[in-house]
Structures are given as C-alpha cells and as structure tokens.
Amino acid sequence: MIIMLERTLVLVDTSYLLASFYNSWEEGARGQLEISLATVVHRLDQVAHSLVDQPVQRQNWYDGIPDSGPHRYQRTLRVIEGVQLRAGQLIEWGERRTQKAVDTLLVADMIQAAYKGQCSDMVLVTGDADMIPGVRVAVDAGVRMHLVGFGWDSISSALRHACDTTLVLDPRTDFHDAMQIRVLEGPIPPKVRSSSERPTAPGDDGSEPEGEESVGMVEVDLRPDRASATSVADEARLTIADEERAADAEEQAADAQDCAAIAERGVRSGPGSAPVETETVADPGEDQSPSPSPGRPQVEASTPGAQPNGSSRPSPSMMAPHRRPLRSKFVPLSEEVWTSSGEQTPFDVGQQYATWWYEQAATEEQRDQAHLLSGGVLPPAVDRPLLQFACQMLNEFTLTEAQRVRLRDGFHEGIRAVLLKHR
Incomplete structure (x- = not known):
C-alpha cells in the first residue's frame, strides 16, 4: 500500500507562463519587459498555499534548451532555491x-x-490540452489537480474539466511586482553639481534644513560652430565626427613626418660626414675619375642609405606608412571582461562591454558625457568596436538585426548601471 504524502507539487509550463506575461503588455513594450523569476516563484508558492494549506515540496519548470545553450531566464531558474x-x-x-x-x-x-505517492496535490500552470492524459491518470491515482492559467481564452476547456479546480490569474495585477519596463528611448540627463555660496548678509546664518542637499545646475554654452546642432544628440554626433577627423589628420601628419625623416636619412651619409656629391653623366671618352679638389675629403661609395647604383633616393618600401593594428584598443580581449556562467546573450555582452569601456577605454571627457550613451543611437566610435567585440564573444561572423538591438539595449543598461553606481 502506497502512503500519499500531504504536500503540494507545482508543475510550470515555462513557455506558456512567459508568453502570457509578454502578451499582457502592448506590443511596443514587450521588447523592454524584464521579468523577475524569483518573484514569480515566490508568488506561485503563495498561490499554492492559498489553494491547499500545506507545504510545497518543489516547483518543476519545464522548458526547451537550444543547442547554443540555456538562455538568461533558464540560467536564473537553475540557481533559485x-x-x-x-x-x-x-x-x-x-x-x-x-x-x-x-x-x-x-x-x-x-x-x-x-x-509513487510523492504528493497529495498538484498545481499545474499551463493551458495546453496535451496535459489531459497525464491529468486523468494522476486524478485516478488519487491526486487532487489544481489548474492555474492566465486568461480564460488561453486555457483549454477540456483541460479545465479534467482538473479539480481552476484559478485564472492576471499577470498585470497578480504579478505586478515581478515585471518592470525598462525605458531606453532617451538618455539620462547630465547631473552637474556646483557648491552653493553661503549668504553673507547680517543676521542670515545660511542654515539649511537637515536632510536636504543644495544642487545647482550649471548652464553649458555650446561652441559657436555648433549653432547648427538642434539637440544634444546632434551635438554628440558633431563632436564624434571632429574627433575622428582630428585622429585621421594626426595619423597622416605622423606618417608624413616619418617619411620625411626616412628620406632625409637616405640623403645624408650620417652625422659628421660631408654631403654626397651629385653624380654627373660623362661622355664615354672622358676620364670618369674626377680628381679630388684640394681641401675637400673624397666621399666613399659605401655611403649609408645610398643605393647600389649610386642614387641617394630611398626605396618606396622605406616610405610606406605605418599599418594600423588589426585589433582596436577599444575592443578588449575576452579575458579582460568578466563572463557569466553558461551561454551568453547579446544583452549580456552589451552590459559587459559597457562596464569595461567606461572603466578602461573611456577618457575623462567621454566619462563626463557618458549619459548620452544611456539611450538612443550609439555613435560610430562606440558602436563599431561594440559590434566587433560581440562577434568575438558570440563566435559569430555577423550579427542579425535582432541581436544588434539586444546588444545595444544591453550597452544602454550597462551604462545606466555604471552611472548610477558612480553618482
């Protein structure tokens, strides 16, 4: 005889639950919805206790894992007690x-x-009619089945009739504390603090109420050549373009200076030696060995930098410009960035790169303007190395449009976290 334990087992169809949560929001907000699975698990425990006043043995969540590895929600479920x-x-x-x-x-x-008598009650979170054969077998074995769904239209009527009780929940109402919309459309406004001057009027001690902080906003004047910029984003794009042009001009000037130095070394024989005589073409009948002039030393043929045929012009290979490195300094190595367990998503990679970029690659001026990168379009100077780093970390030759969107969303979220941390 099998003794049935008085406890509850919760069985959750993960794809059904997540789809119900996302579908409860408008289509434009679904891409920015973040679900706290730990809060959902805690809320389901409360629902199970409200249905049956007995302890919950365990929650089993069922989902499919792709060949590339578990996604972010699945990795989270693995670590929840x-x-x-x-x-x-x-x-x-x-x-x-x-x-x-x-x-x-x-x-x-x-x-x-x-x-096996492992439980006396089961809470089934699904709406799929494929569960009906298993529900009937469990009911015949003496188990009380409690169906939990999200919306009457998402639950099979035959499944409802097969279970003992049915509870319909609203994700927006019953799980409101488990969902959060991440607004990433606009950048975080800059926060500039300035020390406020204390009053010097007689009788005014300048005391301020406790618990309040005096914050003054400093107006920033744009440069005269920025009159065409109509927004902060336009100003940022113009600044990035100026920086790229300045970097290219500086590199070209360095290349020209190196080429000039190489050409000068090719003409000169070395420090302290006399300049090379210009070779003239003589007639075949004339004596081609000129007599050395008095008081002037004769120049030997083995002048450093001269060509074997007597020409002092450097070879084209000596004047080749410097090659740029294959890997930009703005693209970190994989071991320079922290990695999470399991397979990484483009959102995770974007967060990692944002933290590394702010702490390792950004200049002081870029850190001051980092609030411009917490939303909207990323400048090419940041977006290009971000895409290159993502391809390197995800082992992809190129990224799809959906992967790029998630990658940039992760970068925005990472910059927001860094700015909030350093405030």
Missing part, C-alpha cells in the same frame, strides 16, 4: 522554434509522482 529546471530540446529553423520532449517530460513526471 526550491526550483528544478526540467529541460527538453528547442529546435530552431530560422525564426521558427519548436519544443521537443517538453510536454512529454511534464506528463511523465506527473504520472510518476502520482503513483
């Missing part, structure tokens, strides 16, 4: 995704727990 990630396979064909062995694994665990 009291949660087991039961993984199947996620097969991808371009934009289409299909889960394999996920529903089958959920039904198998449901039947096994029922016949």
Whole structure:
C-alpha cells in the first residue's frame, strides 16, 4: 500500500507562463519587459498555499534548451532555491522554434509522482490540452489537480474539466511586482553639481534644513560652430565626427613626418660626414675619375642609405606608412571582461562591454558625457568596436538585426548601471 504524502507539487509550463506575461503588455513594450523569476516563484508558492494549506515540496519548470545553450531566464531558474529546471530540446529553423520532449517530460513526471505517492496535490500552470492524459491518470491515482492559467481564452476547456479546480490569474495585477519596463528611448540627463555660496548678509546664518542637499545646475554654452546642432544628440554626433577627423589628420601628419625623416636619412651619409656629391653623366671618352679638389675629403661609395647604383633616393618600401593594428584598443580581449556562467546573450555582452569601456577605454571627457550613451543611437566610435567585440564573444561572423538591438539595449543598461553606481 502506497502512503500519499500531504504536500503540494507545482508543475510550470515555462513557455506558456512567459508568453502570457509578454502578451499582457502592448506590443511596443514587450521588447523592454524584464521579468523577475524569483518573484514569480515566490508568488506561485503563495498561490499554492492559498489553494491547499500545506507545504510545497518543489516547483518543476519545464522548458526547451537550444543547442547554443540555456538562455538568461533558464540560467536564473537553475540557481533559485526550491526550483528544478526540467529541460527538453528547442529546435530552431530560422525564426521558427519548436519544443521537443517538453510536454512529454511534464506528463511523465506527473504520472510518476502520482503513483509513487510523492504528493497529495498538484498545481499545474499551463493551458495546453496535451496535459489531459497525464491529468486523468494522476486524478485516478488519487491526486487532487489544481489548474492555474492566465486568461480564460488561453486555457483549454477540456483541460479545465479534467482538473479539480481552476484559478485564472492576471499577470498585470497578480504579478505586478515581478515585471518592470525598462525605458531606453532617451538618455539620462547630465547631473552637474556646483557648491552653493553661503549668504553673507547680517543676521542670515545660511542654515539649511537637515536632510536636504543644495544642487545647482550649471548652464553649458555650446561652441559657436555648433549653432547648427538642434539637440544634444546632434551635438554628440558633431563632436564624434571632429574627433575622428582630428585622429585621421594626426595619423597622416605622423606618417608624413616619418617619411620625411626616412628620406632625409637616405640623403645624408650620417652625422659628421660631408654631403654626397651629385653624380654627373660623362661622355664615354672622358676620364670618369674626377680628381679630388684640394681641401675637400673624397666621399666613399659605401655611403649609408645610398643605393647600389649610386642614387641617394630611398626605396618606396622605406616610405610606406605605418599599418594600423588589426585589433582596436577599444575592443578588449575576452579575458579582460568578466563572463557569466553558461551561454551568453547579446544583452549580456552589451552590459559587459559597457562596464569595461567606461572603466578602461573611456577618457575623462567621454566619462563626463557618458549619459548620452544611456539611450538612443550609439555613435560610430562606440558602436563599431561594440559590434566587433560581440562577434568575438558570440563566435559569430555577423550579427542579425535582432541581436544588434539586444546588444545595444544591453550597452544602454550597462551604462545606466555604471552611472548610477558612480553618482
């Protein structure tokens, strides 16, 4: 005889839960929605206790893992106490995704727990009718089945009839503390602090209320040649363009100076020696060995920098400009940036690069203007090395448009975190 333990087992269809949460928001806000799975797990424990007043044994979350590795939500579920990630396979064909062995694994665990007497009640978070055979077997074994869904239209009516109870929740209302919209459209405004002068009027001691901080805003005048800039973003783009032109001009000037120095060394024989005589063409009948003039030393043929045929012009290879390095100094090596466990997403890579860029590559002026990079379009001087670093970290030859969007969103989020940390 099997003794059934008085406790509850929670079974969660992860794809159904996440899709319900995202679909509860407008289409424009879904790309910026962040879900706290730890809060969702805690809230489901409360729901289970409200349905059945007994302890929760465990929460099993079922999802498919792609060949590239677990994504960010799946890595989070693995480290939450009291949660087991039961993984199947996620097969991808371009934009289409299909889960394999996920529903089958959920039904198998449901039947096994029922016949082994591991629990007396099960809370099933899904709306898929494929769970009906497993629900019927568990009910026949004496387990009470409690169905939890999000919206009546997302739950199969046959599944509702097979379960003992049905609870319909609203993600926006019942899980409002587990979801947050990250607004990334605009940059963080600059915060400039200036020390306020204390009053010197007689009888005015200049005391301020406790707990308040006096902050003065300093007006910044744009340069005269920036009159055409109509916004802060235009000003940033013009500044980046000037910096790139100045860098190119400086490099060209350095190349020209090196070429001139090489040419001068080729003409001169060396320090302290006399200049090389210009060789003239003589007739075949004349004596080509000129007599040395009195008081002038004769120049030997082995002059440093001269060509074997007597010409003092340097070779073209000596005047070749310096080659730029293959890897920019703004692209870090993989070991220079912290890495998270498991497979990284473009959002994670963008956050990592933002932290490294601010602490290692940015100048003082760029750090002062880093608030411009917390939203909107990234300047080419930052966007190009960011894409190169992402291709290097993700082992991709090129990135799709969706990957680029997530990468830049991660960079914006990383810059915001750095600015809030250094405020």
